[in-house]
Amino acid sequence: MRVRENPAYLSVVLLGRLITRLGTLTDVDAGVVEQLFAADLAFLQKFYEKINTDGSSLATTVCPGCTHEFDVDMGSRLGG
Template sequence: MRRAGPGARTAAPANTAPPADAAPAAETAGAAAVPRAAVREPLRTEFEFELPRGFVDESGTVHRNGAMRLATARDELIPLRDVRVRENPAYLSVVLLGRVITRLGTLGSVHDGTVENMFASDLAFLQDFYRQINAEGHTRAAVACPHCEESFEVELAGSRLGES
């Protein structure tokens, strides 16, 4: 079936009932229609980010764009066995981030040694990003304009230091 454009309606073929989840006509008529329940999106497990400064590799290349996956219970438990973490609990975030960052620029792999050599501002950014995606499972929040009351989503994870 071809769609003519946004908001275009197509007639249902004869002898067919509307889908079970179709909104009643009263809900779809006019601009003052009551919004239906939001459709549930599939679980998102990986989130893109951009480091404020960037990781500089041994050849001098700066890597800023990357991705982080959601942490599992195992990701949070395994670092507790690490000798470096036992000696210095502050090292926990370095080992944990090394496990959940899936991509950083053109690097072949990301590990705790990579995170260990990042600038402090990038480490702070990644720690905050980790908390945001693992606390709620996403980095977006539904908000409403206080003036016009229109609802929309905002990105909580800014791509630059200081953004939110």
């Protein structure tokens, strides 16, 4: 019902059904996803889109100390 009222809520519902664990939380649902900081939710949405678009779990990041850009395989931490 909430998705019909607000189509943007679909990503919250979707992530709530897909995420099985978040840190020490083992019971993740849409309510938990709603409580995330906007930047964390945006990261999860972007990561979900990346995995499903190109099948890659590589994320490009930058070292804050030396500004060296490198890739990190986020998939090695999924489900483990």
